[in-house]
Amino acid sequence: xxxxxxxxxxxxxxxxxxxxxxxxxxxxxxxxxxxxxxxxxxxxxxxxxxxxxxxxxxxxxxxxxxxxxxxxxxxxxxxxxxxxxxxxxxxxxxxxxxxxxxxxxxxxxxxxxxxxxxxxxxxxxxxxxxxxxxxxxxxxxxxxxxxxxxxxxxxxxxxxxxxxxxxxxxxxxxxxxxxxxxxxxxxxxxxxxxxxxxxxxxxxxxxxxxxxxxxxxxxxxxxxxxxxxxxxxxxxxxxxxxxxxxxxxxxxxxxxxxxxxxxxxxxxxxxxxxxxxxxxxxxxxxxxxxxxxxxxxxxxxxxxxxxxxxxxxxxxxxxxxxxxxxxxxxxxxxxxxxxxxxxxxxxxxxxxxxxxxxxxxxxxxxxxxxxxxxxxxxxxxxxxxxxxxxxxxxxxxxxxxxxxxxxxxxxxxxxxxxxxxxxxxxxxxxxx
Amino acid sequence: xxxxxxxxxxxxxxxxxxxxxxxxxxxxxxxxxxxxxxxxxxxxxxxxxxxxxxxxxxxxxxxxxxxxxxxxxxxxxxxxxxxxxxxxxxxxxxxxxxxxxxxxxxxxxxxxxxxxxxxxxxxxxxxxxxxxxxxxxxxxxxxxxxxxxxxxxxxxxxxxxxxxxxxxxxxxxxxxxxxxxxxxxxxxxxxxxxxxxxxxxxxxxxxxxxxxxxxxxxxxxxxxxxxxxxxxxxxxxxxxxxxxxxxxxxxxxxxxxxxxxxxxxxxxxxxxxxxxxxxxxxxxxxxxxxxxxxxxxxxxxxxxxxxxxxxxxxxxxxxxxxxxxxxxxxxxxxxxxxxxxxxxxxxxxxxxxxxxxxxxxxxxxxxxxxxxxxxxxxxxxxxxxxxxxxxxxxxxxxxxxxxxxxxxxxxxxxxxxxxxxxxxxxxxxxxx
Numbered sequence: 001x002x003x004x005x006x007x008x009x010x011x012x013x014x015x016x017x018x019x020x021x022x023x024x025x026x027x028x029x030x031x032x033x034x035x036x037x038x039x040x041x042x043x044x045x046x047x048x049x050x051x052x053x054x055x056x057x058x059x060x061x062x063x064x065x066x067x068x069x070x071x072x073x074x075x076x077x078x079x080x081x082x083x084x085x086x087x088x089x090x091x092x093x094x095x096x097x098x099x100x101x102x103x104x105x106x107x108x109x110x111x112x113x114x115x116x117x118x119x120x121x122x123x124x125x126x127x128x129x130x131x132x133x134x135x136x137x138x139x140x141x142x143x144x145x146x147x148x149x150x151x152x153x154x155x156x157x158x159x160x161x162x163x164x165x166x167x168x169x170x171x172x173x174x175x176x177x178x179x180x181x182x183x184x185x186x187x188x189x190x191x192x193x194x195x196x197x198x199x200x201x202x203x204x205x206x207x208x209x210x211x212x213x214x215x216x217x218x219x220x221x222x223x224x225x226x227x228x229x230x231x232x233x234x235x236x237x238x239x240x241x242x243x244x245x246x247x248x249x250x251x252x253x254x255x256x257x258x259x260x261x262x263x264x265x266x267x268x269x270x271x272x273x274x275x276x277x278x279x280x281x282x283x284x285x286x287x288x289x290x291x292x293x294x295x296x297x298x299x300x301x302x303x304x305x306x307x308x309x310x311x312x313x314x315x316x317x318x319x320x321x322x323x324x325x326x327x328x329x330x331x332x333x334x335x336x337x338x339x340x341x342x343x344x345x346x347x348x349x350x351x352x353x354x355x356x357x358x359x360x361x362x363x364x365x366x367x368x369x370x371x372x373x374x375x376x377x378x379x380x381x382x383x384x385x386x387x388x389x390x391x392x393x394x395x396x397x398x399x400x401x402x403x404x405x406x407x408x409x410x411x412x413x414x415x416x417x418x419x420x421x422x423x424x425x426x427x428x429x430x431x432x
Numbered sequence: 433x434x435x436x437x438x439x440x441x442x443x444x445x446x447x448x449x450x451x452x453x454x455x456x457x458x459x460x461x462x463x464x465x466x467x468x469x470x471x472x473x474x475x476x477x478x479x480x481x482x483x484x485x486x487x488x489x490x491x492x493x494x495x496x497x498x499x500x501x502x503x504x505x506x507x508x509x510x511x512x513x514x515x516x517x518x519x520x521x522x523x524x525x526x527x528x529x530x531x532x533x534x535x536x537x538x539x540x541x542x543x544x545x546x547x548x549x550x551x552x553x554x555x556x557x558x559x560x561x562x563x564x565x566x567x568x569x570x571x572x573x574x575x576x577x578x579x580x581x582x583x584x585x586x587x588x589x590x591x592x593x594x595x596x597x598x599x600x601x602x603x604x605x606x607x608x609x610x611x612x613x614x615x616x617x618x619x620x621x622x623x624x625x626x627x628x629x630x631x632x633x634x635x636x637x638x639x640x641x642x643x644x645x646x647x648x649x650x651x652x653x654x655x656x657x658x659x660x661x662x663x664x665x666x667x668x669x670x671x672x673x674x675x676x677x678x679x680x681x682x683x684x685x686x687x688x689x690x691x692x693x694x695x696x697x698x699x700x701x702x703x704x705x706x707x708x709x710x711x712x713x714x715x716x717x718x719x720x721x722x723x724x725x726x727x728x729x730x731x732x733x734x735x736x737x738x739x740x741x742x743x744x745x746x747x748x749x750x751x752x753x754x755x756x757x758x759x760x761x762x763x764x765x766x767x768x769x770x771x772x773x774x775x776x777x778x779x780x781x782x783x784x785x786x787x788x789x790x791x792x793x794x795x796x797x798x799x800x801x802x803x804x805x806x807x808x809x810x811x812x813x814x815x816x817x818x819x820x821x822x823x824x825x826x827x828x829x830x831x832x833x834x835x836x837x838x839x840x841x842x843x844x845x846x847x848x849x850x851x852x853x854x855x856x857x858x859x860x861x862x863x864x
Contacts, residue, residue: 001756017720021578021579021720022578024719025578025579025580025719025720028580028645028764029577029578031645031764031765031766032573032577032760032763032764032765033577034756034760034765127575133720133721133722133724134724135570135571135574135575135576135724138567138570138571138574138575139567139570139571139575141464142567142570142742142745142746143559143567143570143571143739143742144567144738144742145461145464145465145741145742145745145746146453146454146457146461146737146738146739146740146741146742146745147453147457147738148457148460213460213463271703271706271707271727274703274706275703286738287456287457287734288449288453288457288565288734288735288737288738288741289565289728289729289734289735289738289739290565290728290729290732290734290735291728291729292565292566292567292726292727292728292729293725293726293727293728294724294725294726294727295703295724295725295726295727296721296722296723296724296725297721297722297723297724302719302720302721302722303720303721303722305578305720306576306578306579306718306720306721307575307578307721308578309577309578309720310574310575310576310577310578313574313577313578314574314577317756317757317758317759318750318753318757319757320754320757321750321753321754321757322752322753324433324466324749325749325750325751325752325753325757326749327749328464328466331464332460332463332464333463333464333466334463
């Protein structure tokens with residue numbers, strides 16, 4: 001069968017990994033795809049010391065790739081929104097299929113890109129955009145196609161998971177571990193995308209669109225980072241039988257869709273709670289299948305390349321099939337415009353930690369505030385002041401309640417004269 | 433687009449689940465498949481009280497389904513090798529695609545069935561045959577297509593995992609838990625297929641074929657059940673930081689393929705070690721992606737139906753595409769005849785437990801036997817006799833060694849005058 005010819009734009013970490021995997025495993029990949037996959041051209045401005053491009057044509061202008069009439073599939077591995085978007089739209093315009101690992105581009109401009117692709121009858125594949133090498137896009141779009149998806153939750157940023165794991169294992173604080181992660185190359189010099197949850201929000205936005213058949217709504221995703229998680233909270237979580245993870249959570253409710261990334265306490269008995277280090281994990285609950293869990297490397301040259309190349313193989317296998325034989329870009333053929341709930345409207349359980357004056361009646365006042373708002377307490381620890389201190393700590397877990405009621409309760413608790421400073425709040429998900 | 437018409441043969445647990453999921457989620461499934469999926473006919477000899485077949489035609493003769501000219505896809509959910517094989521081959525003969533959940537049929541007769549399907553240009557899909565609702569066939573055949581798979585390991589029998597979990601959680605013995613599992617309906621009246629590992633061997637055979645591109649070789653799979661695992665071993669495993677799971681293990685080595693199902697000790701830090709109860713889990717290691725893990729329900733009406741219906745959706749989506757656009761039945765287009773190693777030739781680490789006379793020099797004799805055969809000891813516990821006993825126990829973990837060397841060492845240890853009875857041996861896999 002006629003080979004499929006690929007042009008790779010970007011030869012950084014993932015581009016280099018893709019080049020190397022396609023080259024090293026060429027024989028097995030051809031046996032799986034039913035035809036040879038040939039790297040026809042590469043666009044890069046900087047040579048990658050880990051890649052020997054051999055006889056493959058190299059250009060420094062991406063336009064040479066996406067307009068190259070020899071090329072069937074353009075692989076966009078540049079990142080960002082500018083050149084990457086030109087490459088993807090340019091490739092589509094020239095009738096080429098596209099594979100990308102660019103979560104930001106898909107989460108923010110996916111609707112425009114998929115519309116252009118559908119008009120041209122080409123596919124834009126993006127398995128590598130979510131959870132690196134874990135084939136979770138394929139699982140949700142195809143493997144769970146029988147199901148009405150109820151909810152999904154994921155540890156989808158390896159940097160954040162590494163930091164939280166180190167904080168717990170070694171009792172270290174956030175800033176300390178972040179500095180080390182930067183030195184090790186696990187975290188960027190500007191860590192905002194990772195630790196403030198923006199990267200995770202991009203991925204969660206994509207996952208929830210393909211889970212529920214709704215438009216990409218990145219701008220409505222609630223995003224809260226992990227920089228305020230303290231070693232104290234990590235320790236209390238342990239004591240209560242929980243782990244703190246930076247979780248993307250999305251749930252279908254009667255009132256709309258939850259879409260949120262925040263530090264989250266998870267019962268230690270749930271397998272996702274013990275997925276540690278730089279690993280990623282995604283849980284998906286469907287009405288027929290129940291809970292499923294997918295774990296693996298969420299980043300890195302070859303794990304991400306694994307997903308990129310799987311997409312290329314899918315395109316190669318179905319290269320001369322009619323366009324409708326490909327999976328819909330957002331899983332469903334017609335997208336339903338379902339509302340994303342504002343964070344005040346979501347329902348979840350909470351962990352609260354507050355410092356109080358160590359005197360009689362304080363605990364009763366706090367309990368009354370919660371009870372008046374219909375908030376039930378599931379567990380409570382009161383820590384007496386250490387010898388040199390005068391403040392006690394109250395740590396409690398609540399049952400599920402709507403966030404705005406919890407906001408109201410926290411305001412009232414903070415207004416008590418016996419409360420010192422502000423209340424720490426971490427959402428709790430039992431994932432069932 | 434023209435609907436796809438399905439005929440379901442068998443309306444038991446999985447057949448009923450499939451009928452109900454296809455009916456309940458028909459609208460969403462059509463949005464995903466790009467066309468309607470209609471249940472045209474059902475063959476069953478016994479009504480299923482959980483299913484309302486409504487206006488769907490019901491026959492008691494499967495031949496009416498697989499020869500029905502209206503039907504595009506025949507779904508075989510009868511089980512076993514006899515009628516099920518007639519249905520599958522009959523459907524293929526009549527030019528219909530097939531979906532089956534029948535692991536035994538695929539593991540034993542798959543090569544014949546796939547050859548017939550390829551001659552007719554139809555697909556035989558079998559996601560539900562391995563690990564129920566977990567889309568692991570899709571992950572290995574498609575999601576990890578970039579990779580040279582190095583090894584895989586799975587908890588792929590829910591009954592066995594339930595029994596081992598109960599034994600550990602409650603300190604109960606095998607026979608006791610099995611009786612309860614039978615009463616609860618988790619285990620069959622004849623539990624041989626589950627507890628002796630035959631069911632797991634069927635599934636492992638299928639997984640390793642699609643992982644390495646080798647023929648189905650069920651008859652060469654080494655199979656050892658869990659009936660001899662004692663509460664004592666479960667407890668010592670815990671003490672050493674391990675869990676005992678009934679694991680299917682397959683590894684690509686330079687000398688051939690490992691293919692074996694047996695009780696296995698796994699370090700507790702590996703997420704698969706804590707997958708408990710009736711859940712299934714499969715770890716797959718690829719050269720690019722590293723380790724990936726897939727967890728979910730391995731059995732049950734709707735989890736299994738989830739996989740069956742996903743296969744139907746795949747067929748429906750690509751219904752009028754050329755046959756080569758479908759995934760190869762065993763993942764690769766040409767199958768390589770690689771040798772499956774006899775169990776004596778595999779390399780693994782071991783847990784040994786032996787009862788010895790409590791006298792000086794016994795430990796030294798055992799250590800000498802191991803050392804003379806190049807077997808290194810990683811950990812050792814010696815348990816002094818309890819007050820009423822005179823026998824001590826030696827529990828040890830070894831480094832990796834070839835099984836035949838371990839057999840030889842065990843024979844020598846059992847021949848020592850100070851050894852009482854036979855040596856208990858459990859293989860240890862670090863899964864890295």
